[in-house]
Amino acid sequence: MSNWPILSVLIWFPCLGAIIVLLAGSARPHLARWLTLAFSVITFALSLVMLTQYQIGDGGFQLQENLRWIPGINTSYHLGVDGIAVALIVLTTFTSILVIGGAWQVIKDKVHQYMAAMLVLEGLLIGVFCAMDALLFYLFFEAILIPMFFLIGIWGGPRRVYATLKFFIYTFFGSIFFLIGLLYMYHRTGSFDLATLWAFPFTMREQSWLFFSFLIAFAVKTPMVPVHTWLPDAHVEAPTGGSVILAAIMLKVGTYGFIRFSLPIVPDASQHFAWLIILLSLIAIIYIGYVALVQPDMKKLVAYSSIAHMGFVTLGLFIVYMLARGQHDVQTAQLGVQGAVVQMVSHGFVSGALFTCIGVMYDRLHTREIAAYGGLAKVMPWFAAFWVLFAMANCGLPFTSGFVGEFMVILSAFIANPWIALFAAFSLIIGAAYTLWLVKRIVWGAAPSKEAAAMPKLTAREGWVLTAFAVAVLAMGVYPWPLMHLMDSSVAQLVTHLMTSKIG
Amino acid sequence: MISLNDLLVILPELYLTAAACLVLLFDVFIKDDQRDATHWVAIIVMLVGIFLVIHGQTSQTVTAFGGMFVRDHMAEILKVTVLIATVLMFVMARPWLKDRQLFLGEFYSLSIFSVLGVMFLVSAGSLITVYLGLELFTLPAFALVALNRESKLSSEAAIKFFVLGALASGLLLFGMSLIYGATGTLDLQAIFAAAGTTAHPHLLQFGLVFLVVGIGFEFGAVPFHMWLPDVYEGAPTPIAMYISAVPKLAAVGLAYRLLEVGLGPLAHDWRMMLAIMAALSLVVGNVVAIAQANLKRMLAYSTISHMGFVFLGLANPTPEGYSSALFYAVCFALMETVAFGVILALARKGFECEMIDDLKGLNRRSPWFAGMMAISMFSLAGIPPLWGFAAKVLVLKAAIDGGMLWLAIVAIICSIIGLFYYLRVVKVMYFDVPAEGVEPLAPKSDFTLRWLLSINALGLIAMIGFSGVLYAWCQAAFG
Numbered sequence: 001m002s003n004w005p006i007l008s009v010l011i012w013f014p015c016l017g018a019i020i021v022l023l024a025g026s027a028r029p030h031l032a033r034w035l036t037l038a039f040s041v042i043t044f045a046l047s048l049v050m051l052t053q054y055q056i057g058d059g060g061f062q063l064q065e066n067l068r069w070i071p072g073i074n075t076s077y078h079l080g081v082d083g084i085a086v087a088l089i090v091l092t093t094f095t096s097i098l099v100i101g102g103a104w105q106v107i108k109d110k111v112h113q114y115m116a117a118m119l120v121l122e123g124l125l126i127g128v129f130c131a132m133d134a135l136l137f138y139l140f141f142e143a144i145l146i147p148m149f150f151l152i153g154i155w156g157g158p159r160r161v162y163a164t165l166k167f168f169i170y171t172f173f174g175s176i177f178f179l180i181g182l183l184y185m186y187h188r189t190g191s192f193d194l195a196t197l198w199a200f201p202f203t204m205r206e207q208s209w210l211f212f213s214f215l216i217a218f219a220v221k222t223p224m225v226p227v228h229t230w231l232p233d234a235h236v237e238a239p240t241g242g243s244v245i246l247a248a249i250m251l252k253v254g255t256y257g258f259i260r261f262s263l264p265i266v267p268d269a270s271q272h273f274a275w276l277i278i279l280l281s282l283i284a285i286i287y288i289g290y291v292a293l294v295q296p297d298m299k300k301l302v303a304y305s306s307i308a309h310m311g312f313v314t315l316g317l318f319i320v321y322m323l324a325r326g327q328h329d330v331q332t333a334q335l336g337v338q339g340a341v342v343q344m345v346s347h348g349f350v351s352g353a354l355f356t357c358i359g360v361m362y363d364r365l366h367t368r369e370i371a372a373y374g375g376l377a378k379v380m381p382w383f384a385a386f387w388v389l390f391a392m393a394n395c396g397l398p399f400t401s402g403f404v405g406e407f408m409v410i411l412s413a414f415i416a417n418p419w420i421a422l423f424a425a426f427s428l429i430i431g432a433a434y435t436l437w438l439v440k441r442i443v444w445g446a447a448p449s450k451e452a453a454a455m456p457k458l459t460a461r462e463g464w465v466l467t468a469f470a471v472a473v474l475a476m477g478v479y480p481w482p483l484m485h486l487m488d489s490s491v492a493q494l495v496t497h498l499m500t501s502k503i504g
Numbered sequence: 505m506i507s508l509n510d511l512l513v514i515l516p517e518l519y520l521t522a523a524a525c526l527v528l529l530f531d532v533f534i535k536d537d538q539r540d541a542t543h544w545v546a547i548i549v550m551l552v553g554i555f556l557v558i559h560g561q562t563s564q565t566v567t568a569f570g571g572m573f574v575r576d577h578m579a580e581i582l583k584v585t586v587l588i589a590t591v592l593m594f595v596m597a598r599p600w601l602k603d604r605q606l607f608l609g610e611f612y613s614l615s616i617f618s619v620l621g622v623m624f625l626v627s628a629g630s631l632i633t634v635y636l637g638l639e640l641f642t643l644p645a646f647a648l649v650a651l652n653r654e655s656k657l658s659s660e661a662a663i664k665f666f667v668l669g670a671l672a673s674g675l676l677l678f679g680m681s682l683i684y685g686a687t688g689t690l691d692l693q694a695i696f697a698a699a700g701t702t703a704h705p706h707l708l709q710f711g712l713v714f715l716v717v718g719i720g721f722e723f724g725a726v727p728f729h730m731w732l733p734d735v736y737e738g739a740p741t742p743i744a745m746y747i748s749a750v751p752k753l754a755a756v757g758l759a760y761r762l763l764e765v766g767l768g769p770l771a772h773d774w775r776m777m778l779a780i781m782a783a784l785s786l787v788v789g790n791v792v793a794i795a796q797a798n799l800k801r802m803l804a805y806s807t808i809s810h811m812g813f814v815f816l817g818l819a820n821p822t823p824e825g826y827s828s829a830l831f832y833a834v835c836f837a838l839m840e841t842v843a844f845g846v847i848l849a850l851a852r853k854g855f856e857c858e859m860i861d862d863l864k865g866l867n868r869r870s871p872w873f874a875g876m877m878a879i880s881m882f883s884l885a886g887i888p889p890l891w892g893f894a895a896k897v898l899v900l901k902a903a904i905d906g907g908m909l910w911l912a913i914v915a916i917i918c919s920i921i922g923l924f925y926y927l928r929v930v931k932v933m934y935f936d937v938p939a940e941g942v943e944p945l946a947p948k949s950d951f952t953l954r955w956l957l958s959i960n961a962l963g964l965i966a967m968i969g970f971s972g973v974l975y976a977w978c979q980a981a982f983g
Binding site: 026068069070073110113135138139140142143145146149150153154160161164165168169172173176177179180183184186187 | 867871882887888889893894897898900901904905909912913916919920923924927930931934935968969971972975
């Protein structure tokens, strides 16, 4: 086994790529595209190398790198991955390729800047999943905003400036309270290292304050009701690639934060306030589902459905407390967390695919109004097939990835409290309603206009991108075992940690 | 008796005094079209100054002239930064000054004298040295603000700066006299010793209030900030750059010398005053900055809010607190030079690039300069991974360690407000298109300006990896 720092390479290689792409300049857009593709493919390959180096049975943090960083404040450049992080990193590198492929011809203005922003974003996102030092985590967590700011602001739609500022200020607002929480923890423990923070016995009072400082940050990023309003705006104005990255990966950063910070550092407060999160999750699942139902803009519809689906993730994460401590049912508690993580990965694929599809349609008619489309089954049959598949995955049809996560979460919720499960399961119906209605309006029927009837068929490039998404969605739905196996032991460790109270 | 040893301790200052005179003389004997020579001589003078400061650095504190002059780590860091900031100003100012027929020898000699004042100020071991340093530093600065005699705005700014500066130094002097009355000494360490045992504690506190007011003036902290936006707006841009960076560094030195070295036993009293000034500066600076359409005024109000952050560090009177404030001031000075550097690079004769809207569509004209400006704005806003973030974390930590969680939360809320106007600059550069009929922005092709500005800006990114080194220095300064 070699000892080369694969995690650092994964983080900084795309960033290096960004610099090279920037140097390619605006005059040679095609060079910028190919370079970016090459960098993202190599990054993906590297992430697979990491996957092979990762010892699956051992659920601890592996491939660690630890360097002193700012000696004055006891923080370090500490990286490491467990099964959950590995899964999310591979999701990131995989989706990045598809995003870059998807933006191939669509972005015509300042291609090199767009591609560079994408690569930087990829590197920073991987950084978030690798960080084992709280300050380092925060660094990546916040730095993501900068490339995203430019992605939406420069290449976005007509109201992009409003959306960008709203997005930026909302998320900055959230995370800065997180920073206060981090500094407070540092004040108490003298360290930013996650392992120290996990072990440190904070009092209940401290935990409660910390819990809310984390909650604000992660709730905004996830996003949870009632701080979700930036997401539909950001999605609607973002270019396709931005939307895909936003939905597929950036939203996971928030829930990943719950897994790394809220659950293990303040387990008692998390248990105490679990009802709050569960309530907010249920509101997200049901209420936002209804909101999605009435959207005339398909990007908004999918954006709202994302919020509802992320509700499942938070539900799965916090239902654990009703199981692990209330009934000492570790097995089902693990099921909840595992369901949440599966749902994170699955939502990454499904929403990424849906936004890519919307991008494909938008390139042809330049509108996102659902009413402008119709009869795609005849006009673009292959596209229609993909669209139906992803729509089905979105409403959680068995044999698609959407089903696995939702099923696991609902199952664990049922064991905790059948009423919660009932409400959560309602979402399946609402989800089916808005997705099927969307499919009906877009795919079936007659084309509403001449332009809609004459939409060009899928290009080979678009076809490849969608095929890749489809394979991922189906593979996860049919045979989720490798993913579960990958994170099984890590989830088990996490749940064991959660069960131990830090007070008394 | 003055010994040779004393002279060795102040070697950099002696050298600069001589060099400033030499630059003045040199300039008299050259023709007007050879002024570039003065420029390079001045830069070499400063670089040698940096070398002397670094070369002469000592691990322990050295005093000279019976304790009137102190040479320690903090003074060295401040001196080096001040010299670096001045070199940056010299390089970035040249094309701007040439465009406006302001390329004068006085500019260089006055600046060097002013820097000299700062160097004495931060090394002060006695109230006399503090006062002398302050005057030596501000008087040339007043003249520099008025460098452009033709401009009414400049003259107005200079008068305001002068009157208020005189008022501030008067208040400071009054405070010093009260403290002398209470303790019977001018030596800061003797004041420290006497402060705990004085028979006139109220007199001492009274004097302290005046000192804090004087310090507040130097920092431009609310409610003593009124001069700052006008001076920024009216002063020639290179001078505004100087005033935005150097006096803030001087003020950190001033605050440390007077408050900690001199009046440390009264920390309990002055901490709260600083905390309140910090909170006011943060709120007023950030809120008013949003309303500014003028880029320089906006930067002025943002400076006010940043001074609030520096106070956050000073409000925790421990080595950690001071080192975080020092770190913040150093970072701030280097961030401001980038922001002003871009303004300087874009301005040309008859066009000052003063309004935020002047930057519209800069990314289309010059992505590189837009990138530099964006880096400085993100850094000033404190967004990771830029340097401003590291600085903010440290002062926030200092405030929390000092038991002032409320102040940290005020600072956090204010920095969210502040985000808005920094982002607006980025927004204008990247998302807007220039209005019809406006002459396109084109940055100057001055080679040294481009390179130095780029290094300065890229340093704001790269330094996050090395901030540990700088912070270790800052800590050693108070260790």
